[in-house]
Amino acid sequence: MTDVVEIPFHAENAPRYAHADDAGADLMASESVTLAPGARALVGTGVAIALPEGYAGFVVPRSGLAAKHGITVVNSPGTIDAGYRGEIKVTLLNTDQNTAFDVEVGDRIAQLIIMPVSRATFIPVAELPESVRGTSGFGSTGVRG
Numbered sequence: 001m002t003d004v005v006e007i008p009f010h011a012e013n014a015p016r017y018a019h020a021d022d023a024g025a026d027l028m029a030s031e032s033v034t035l036a037p038g039a040r041a042l043v044g045t046g047v048a049i050a051l052p053e054g055y056a057g058f059v060v061p062r063s064g065l066a067a068k069h070g071i072t073v074v075n076s077p078g079t080i081d082a083g084y085r086g087e088i089k090v091t092l093l094n095t096d097q098n099t100a101f102d103v104e105v106g107d108r109i110a111q112l113i114i115m116p117v118s119r120a121t122f123i124p125v126a127e128l129p130e131s132v133r134g135t136s137g138f139g140s141t142g143v144r145g
């Protein structure tokens, strides 16, 4: 890690890095919920933070829950704005079509990545500068290989 950002928080359980050099700090559920197959739920973490100006938090899934149980975050990455002082919540989705998933209080349900972000000034122009890609996209280079 290159820099350490100090982030005031308000909660019982702080987001927690499992290893000192992890990018994501785990977020714990503050409530229990059962996700039926294919169901989603907005799950509280009990955590509120005050990010410094110029930073954002991104709520992303945990790969273990995804690979083993099909649990993901609907709006991944969920964006935590620097000015947001409310509780961080996680929109969990159970993509498994057959098996329900139980979330217990204290379970690590997602992780929070803190990143510096740029603010843009959008400048109206008649034409955009040329580029190699131009307007090609959406599989223009082929979808396999």
Ligand SMILES: O=c1ccn([C@H]2C[C@H](O)[C@@H](COP(=O)(O)OP(=O)(O)OP(=O)(O)O)O2)c(=O)[nH]1
Binding pocket: 059, 075, 077, 078, 079, 080, 081, 082, 084, 087, 088, 089, 090, 091
């Ligand atoms: O996964 C998420 C995403 C967002 N938020 C909180 C923090 C964020 O700053 C705020 C607004 O998020 P966003 O801008 O993504 O939602 P919106 O639907 O555009 O709501 P708003 O109109 O309040 O901006 O909701 C979460 O707690 N979890």
Ligand SMILES: [Mg+2]
Binding pocket: none
């Ligand atoms: Mg918004």
